[in-house]
Amino acid sequence: MSTYSTHARIALSLLAAAGLAATALATSPVASAATNPAKYERAQVGLTYTVYAPTTSIELKSSSFQLIDCGGGKDEQLIASFGSQMSDSGWINLNESQTGCEDGPDGVGLVTKFKVQGATATIMGSCKGQVSSCSKSNPARLRKGSGYTTVTLPAGSSALGSTFVEVYTDGMSVKDIKAFVTGLKPVQ
Numbered sequence: 531m532s533t534y535s536t537h538a539r540i541a542l543s544l545l546a547a548a549g550l551a552a553t554a555l556a557t558s559p560v561a562s563a564a565t566n567p568a569k570y571e572r573a574q575v576g577l578t579y580t581v582y583a584p585t586t587s588i589e590l591k592s593s594s595f596q597l598i599d600c601g602g603g604k605d606e607q608l609i610a611s612f613g614s615q616m617s618d619s620g621w622i623n624l625n626e627s628q629t630g631c632e633d634g635p636d637g638v639g640l641v642t643k644f645k646v647q648g649a650t651a652t653i654m655g656s657c658k659g660q661v662s663s664c665s666k667s668n669p670a671r672l673r674k675g676s677g678y679t680t681v682t683l684p685a686g687s688s689a690l691g692s693t694f695v696e697v698y699t700d701g702m703s704v705k706d707i708k709a710f711v712t713g714l715k716p717v718q
Contacts, residue, residue: 580686582714587612600631623698639664651681686716
């Protein structure tokens with residue numbers, strides 16, 4: 531039999547519940563992207579373009595984060611992935627750079643455009659019949675296939691340049707992509 535009083539047992543139970551809730555929040559997919567900007571802040575050091583950190587990962591778990599050579603004397607490119615291309619849950623791959631480091635994908639056409647931080651973002655989706663190019667796609671093909679979204683976001687401070695953002699997706703809706711892109715915030 532425990533020698534703790536009823537009040538002490540209640541207090542210990544509440545502390546344990548609060549600890550479990552904090553642990554669950556800290557390890558949830560949304561929290562991992564939204565509350566861990568430190569790696570993005572560290573990446574900003576030495577780069578001349580503004581690093582943007584996601585405030586949401588659309589409930590996808592962070593799966594990779596790296597800086598890679600962009601070539602041609604340009605700053606490194608930031609690449610962060612969420613989820614997996616091999617799952618049915620969706621996948622987001624965020625690329626940030628001074629200018630595009632790689633050509634965009636073939637086989638995508640315009641789905642829609644929207645405004646974010648004064649800039650126009652373009653969402654492209656899979657072409658019908660897997661053709662190499664098309665002028666238009668639609669939200670259903672975007673959701674069932676792949677997507678490619680681009681936007682040049684403004685500089686976060688006068689000491690930094692604007693950022694070319696490419697968001698590759700698989701199995702994501704227009705709503706999900708808009709939420710992810712509008713949730714990008716400068717770390718400085």
